Amino acid sequence: MKIAVIGAGWYGCHIASSFMALGFEIVVFEKSGRVMAAASGNNQFRLHQGFHYARNHRTRVQSRDGYARFMERYARLSAPIEHNIYVVPEQDSLIDFLTYRMIMSASGLEFVEVAPENYGITHCRGGLRVEERALLTEKARTFFTKRLGSALRLQHAVRSIEAGDDGVWVDGERFDYVVDATWGACLPIQRTVFFEPTLLLYYRSSTVGNFALTAVDGQLCSIYPCEEPEMFTLSSVTHTPLGRFESSDDAWAFLGNLPTAAVDAKRKLMEAQVSRYYPAFQNQFEYVGPQLSVKTKIEGATDDRSCYVEKEGRTFKVLSGKIDTIFHASDTILSMLETEFELEDLLS
Ligand SMILES: Cc1cc2nc3c(=O)[nH]c(=O)nc-3n(C[C@H](O)[C@H](O)[C@H](O)COP(=O)(O)OP(=O)(O)OC[C@H]3O[C@@H](n4cnc5c(N)ncnc54)[C@H](O)[C@@H]3O)c2cc1C
Incomplete structure (x- = not known):
């Protein structure tokens, strides 16, 4: 199965890396000349545990669980304080x-x-x-650039995504699915x-x-x-x-x-x-x-900084919360894919 991931911030890099490990064929499109060029490389670099979010339960719980997952998988991309x-x-x-x-x-x-x-x-x-720890962005850049290797297409700003019955075309190239990790820069999202x-x-x-x-x-x-x-x-x-x-x-x-x-x-x-x-x-x-x-x-989600995934046909759109919720995004997409495969099997 061939999946296009658009955007190489923390979300695109992690999702692409996880899906490669499962054996999917992955291409990552990134408009900038390096990974984590936008918000992922310019923030406060806090690996949240939830202490920032006394007024939002969903955000706090996602951070707490995401922190534990991050420590299992990417502990070396963060440092203690x-x-x-x-x-x-x-x-x-x-x-x-x-x-x-x-x-x-x-x-x-x-x-x-x-x-x-x-x-x-x-x-x-x-x-x-x-x-709570500090995120090591430069180290993460080196890690994901090596990990994604030739799957990473830098300086490629995606201009067209066209869905068909048996695939989706990204700038003319066919994929089975697309993950848009650009916060709606490529595809329109349902939420405002x-x-x-x-x-x-x-x-x-x-x-x-x-x-x-x-x-x-x-x-x-x-x-x-x-x-x-x-x-x-x-x-x-x-x-x-x-x-x-x-x-x-x-x-x-x-x-x-x-x-x-x-x-x-x-x-x-x-x-x-x-x-x-x-x-x-x-x-x-x-x-x-x-x-x-x-x-x-x-819009309107004043204290909510949690992560959401929207699915439309063969495209998944990731609305990232903070960096600790990368696992929530990848798990949600996988679960949606599994549901789709099960349905296809049952109906065929
Ligand atoms: C001031 C500030 C402080 C923050 N502090 C923290 C913090 O301490 N801890 C925390 O966890 N979070 C923090 N955040 C939030 C965090 O930075 C973001 O949630 C996270 O970086 C989002 O990652 P992302 O991969 O979804 O998006 P991004 O990092 O924005 O990545 C999207 C990528 O898509 C690419 N792209 C866009 N359009 C196209 C296109 N057409 N074709 C190809 N590529 C395209 C962009 O170049 C970019 O690289 C902060 C954010 C800000 C702004």
């Missing part, structure tokens, strides 16, 4: 610390309760030290989505060590380590989103014209926000530059 601290601010959080701790505990997540002041954190009621240009900030710190700080829940901020030693990202639920667009291309075009003054203004706001909870920030972190990216969100 010695002091990975979640805190609940006293006044600015949507929920109080005890409620937050109860939700995480009831969700089967493991943590150690810590005193925020022991880490120099202020204005917070309580904290949890967690096992919008595209959010985003701004994270890179910082260097030689003093803070292997440390992450995440304030939850609501319009808050986080510092997270990157793959490169001593490098961190600063993100803010309030200040990271830069707008809403109907197409991914329009969102990227907006970022292409973003004035430096706009980045500087946001930087001031983000540094002020994080300094409220981590007063040593300005002394310990040196600004390096911006990270610009595009987040795709389902």
Whole structure:
């Protein structure tokens, strides 16, 4: 069976790699010159366990289970964080610390309760030290580029997908099935989505060590380590989103014209926000530059960051949540394929 996978982000790479292992003939089309060129290579690099999602059960459970699967399969594409601290601010959080701790505990997540002041954190009621890890994107790029080998067709932007009775044609080449892992850039999806240009900030710190700080829940901020030693990202639920667009291309075009003054203004706001909870920030972190990216969100699904798969004829469209849910996507597609084969066998 021949399957085309469109898009070589975390989702396309993982799905293609898993399906190759099952013996399917795979071709991966990627419009960029390398894998993980879009959101997968430009994000906060957090391998979520669910601690970010106190207000959405489906997202939390998918993250918890996805994290365990990730650790079985790709543990070496992530790294531990010695002091990975979640805190609940006293006044600015949507929920109080005890409620937050109860939700995480009831969700089967493991943590150690810590005193925020022991880490120099202020204005917070309580904290949890967690096992969430950092994703190693460069290592993942090397791994998947080798793994996919000649199945990977870089710099090939898919222009046409035509479904027929006995196959589906991608730019004129016949396949049995197509997996669109481009978030609707290739094929229309049923759900309404919008595209959010985003701004994270890179910082260097030689003093803070292997440390992450995440304030939850609501319009808050986080510092997270990157793959490169001593490098961190600063993100803010309030200040990271830069707008809403109907197409991914329009969102990227907006970022292409973003004035430096706009980045500087946001930087001031983000540094002020994080300094409220981590007063040593300005002394310990040196600004390096911006990270610009595009987040795709389902309209109306405010707190839902879980993964969905839509099927239409011989095409599967992956609406990715976060990177931990890659297994949810591949399992769902396989299950849909199995159902289809069983039906075909029974009807023939
Ligand atoms: C600021 C920010 C922070 C985030 N932080 C985290 C985090 O800490 N942890 C986490 O798990 N998630 C995070 N995310 C979300 C995460 O980045 C995405 O969920 C994930 O990368 C989506 O992967 P994907 O493979 O579905 O999409 P993408 O990585 O966007 O890949 C889609 C690919 O399709 C290609 N493509 C598009 N059109 C075509 C075409 N016509 N032909 C061929 N190829 C095409 C693109 O070039 C791209 O490579 C964050 C996102 C943002 C923006």
